[in-house]
Amino acid sequence: MFNNFFQIEARCGAARAGRLCTAHGEVATPVFMPVGTLATVKGVPQETLEELGVEILLANTYHLFLRPGTETIRKLGGLHRFMSWERALLTDSGGYQVFSLSDLRKVREEGVEFRSHLDGALHFLSPEIATAAQIALGADIIMAFDECTEYPAGREQARQSMEMTARWATRCKKYFEEHTGEAPWKRVSSFEFQVSSSRSDTGNSKLETGNSSQLLFGIIQGGMHADLRRESAERTVEIGFTGYAIGGLSVGEPRTLTREMVEATLPHLPPDQPRYLMGVGTPDEIVEYAALGIDMMDCVLPTRAARHGLLYTSEGKLAIKNARYADDAGPLDPRCGCRVCARYSRAYLRHLYSSNETLAAVLNTAHNLAFYLDTMRRVRQAIDLGHLAAFLSEVRSHSLNSSAHREDPA
Amino acid sequence: MFNNFFQIEARCGAARAGRLCTAHGEVATPVFMPVGTLATVKGVPQETLEELGVEILLANTYHLFLRPGTETIRKLGGLHRFMSWERALLTDSGGYQVFSLSDLRKVREEGVEFRSHLDGALHFLSPEIATAAQIALGADIIMAFDECTEYPAGREQARQSMEMTARWATRCKKYFEEHTGEAPWKRVSSFEFQVSSSRSDTGNSKLETGNSSQLLFGIIQGGMHADLRRESAERTVEIGFTGYAIGGLSVGEPRTLTREMVEATLPHLPPDQPRYLMGVGTPDEIVEYAALGIDMMDCVLPTRAARHGLLYTSEGKLAIKNARYADDAGPLDPRCGCRVCARYSRAYLRHLYSSNETLAAVLNTAHNLAFYLDTMRRVRQAIDLGHLAAFLSEVRSHSLNSSAHREDPA
Secondary structure, eight states: OTTTTEEEEEEEEEEEEEEEEETTEEESSSEEEBBTTSSSTOOOOOOHHHTTTOOEEEEEEHHHHHHOOOHHHTTTOHHHHHHTOEEEEEEEEEEHHHHTTTGGEOOOOEEEEETTTTOOOEEEOOOOHHHHHHHHOOSSEEOOOOOOOOOOOOHHHHHHHHHHHHHHHHHHOOOOOTTTSSGGGGGGGGGGGGGGGGGGOOOOOOOOOOSSSOEEHHHHHHHOHHHHHHHHHHHHHHHHHHHEESSSSSSSSOOHHHHHHHHHHHSOTTTTSSSEEEOOHHHHHHHHHHTTTTEEOOOHHHHHHHTTTTTEEEEEEEEEEEEGGOOOOSBBBOOOOSSHHOOBBBBHHHHHTTOOOOOHHHHHHHOOOOOHHHHHHHHHHHHHOOOOEEEEEEEEHHHHOOOOOOOOOO | OOOOTTTEEEETEEEEEEEEETEEEEESEEEEEEEEEEEEOTTHHHHHHHHHTTTTEOHHHHHHHHOOOOHHHHHHHOOOHHTTOOOOEEEOOOOHHHTTTGGGEEEEESSSEEOTTTOOOOOOOOOHHHHHHHHTTTEEEEEEEOOOOSSSSOOHHHHHHHHHHHHHHHHHHHHHTTTTTTTTGGGGGSSOOSSOOOGGSSOOOOOOOOOOOEEEEEOOOOOOOHHHHHHHHHHHHHHSEEEEEOOOOOOSOOOHHHHHHHHGGGGOOOTTTTTEEOOOOOOOHHHHHHHOOOOOOOOSHHHHHTTTTEEEEEEEEEEEEEEGGGTTOSSSSSSOOOOHHHHHHHHHHHHHHHHHHHHHHHHHHHHHHHHHHHHHHHHHHOOOOOOOOHHHHHHHTTOOOOOOOOOOOO
């Protein structure tokens, strides 16, 4: 039942290049998924994302649950239609964001009570409610509602959290199976929309209302304990999902530990199903994890760093505010083929950033995403050609700062 | 000598449709010039402005003088190259912004001493310095350095200010004539640029380094006194410029008075030269002034209003934050053909604005500019077809709030 939506087409060591088939088009893997928290990649119009070759975007259930509300989006035909994005979407379950609220949340067996970071209003998320919200949003890939284990956490705390996640995973799967076919786009013909698909000039309508469904992925937890990771993987696989995510990492632990946990988990995941490492990473990290056999990753780093004027280039990371760029007529990255590098100089980008101009965020984000997407394109090509090791050492020689970033609540 | 850069091709009543020929391409008139204060129309990439059909942009000398500095831009090849905009540019002289600083400035015969709105640093602008700055920037059309008369101002104050403006105009013209051919793009071949024209994918290189020059426009002042306006016009025309701007309006006076002053000035301007009304206006105002025989206008209103979620449509002005749009799947303006209206719903735009997302400003600004540019396209067509009166009454029936806006210092 799994292989009809994920095909591995090439291997190179542990790495694999493949295709993820969703109801909204195919996604070449390994893939980096830009984060569009509130149904927008901050500052970047959807037409630019299409131009960049983005095939799948991530959006955050927690944020959309609060604004504009998942029911509002469902009534408007689902997230694809709401944000006019006809390619694939993945939503997280909200587990990570609720975890990040720390003092504002109370975890019980039934679910999590939390206060909105916006207005302090009390809300409740449970495996069933988070799954229902994701069905209402209608992303192609949706995630089980997990409890993200704190870092650091002792063995007993990590075990309890992992076991709660496993019990919640069972409930998510049950709810999901009882509500198959309820994604808004599965019922699209029963709605009357004023902005019809034909008005969109994306020229890329991939909507299929036929035999495709949403796909539910499970999430592995277990803190920084290799044996709990293994146990979490085994229990989650036993419940059975169409893909598996490694969660609870990039929560403040050192990078070597992240890698150790990924390596402890991977052997216990089915080899023919997609593996998603949540919340990583830097350009060199995404290459390294692809080399370990990860198929999907997401991170706010390229977009958030862009807004802070930190730009990734073939020569390393660059802080555009630096005075040395004030009269630099050269392109941001001479080896980059993106629109920003083709058209604008470092001097201009520096001026926009220094002057606090909105266009700085717009252009910087487009470039950083181009850099990440191009990196993954090269990873896939290197896997195809069997040259991944060479590419990996090239990337390491430009190694960038390590730290991973996901979308926090506020 | 004047008619080689401005041709009137059609007339309808007092209105005229024509073509302004600049060193960076032709501009169909009447034209509305979007404001790109700091060498950027806030939030909108240059490729989007090209797509919208923008043929000329305005930039502010005062702002660029402070950041990044006109000498920096000159060294980088001038403003066109700096901001990667190969179509026409107009710079104001800084007179209006310095005027807006009120307490921070001291006006003397020699020029104006003022404190930067950014850091309080002391600066000095004079007719010569402002003209030199505009030559360094290299805009196709540059403006004389004027003293913008306060509102309200008594006759004597208005007369003194108008006379100062006339004396300054003579000095501007003298300086300009002594420095012809010094625009950075006139010497472009002597520079070595890393970002060459060929890297730009605008597909629209209009740079001519041959027989074209910068054009200097004079500015009419005279406060709200019709006789002083006439005298200012006569004196400015006597000095002789390639075009004439009506300045000192949209400074807080009622709209009827603005119109009265425009009507008092126009008969005293040469009929075959371009007439530029500075700092107006609303969509209905730009149509009305075109009908009076104005050829060029600029205003921050469409871009600033967009950032505040105020959107111009064929059905009037719309505040997108309004709760009624939260579940409105229809396009912003069903009669607008812009990319934003073709792709995104009111519900989505409302969500972006309510969530304080950067994309709100990006999309709203693109739409408002499309609306303004389309309005002027229809004005030109109506003049061509002799139907301007009918178009004017159609526009008046959707009459929008009156008030005019220019770029203040901060």
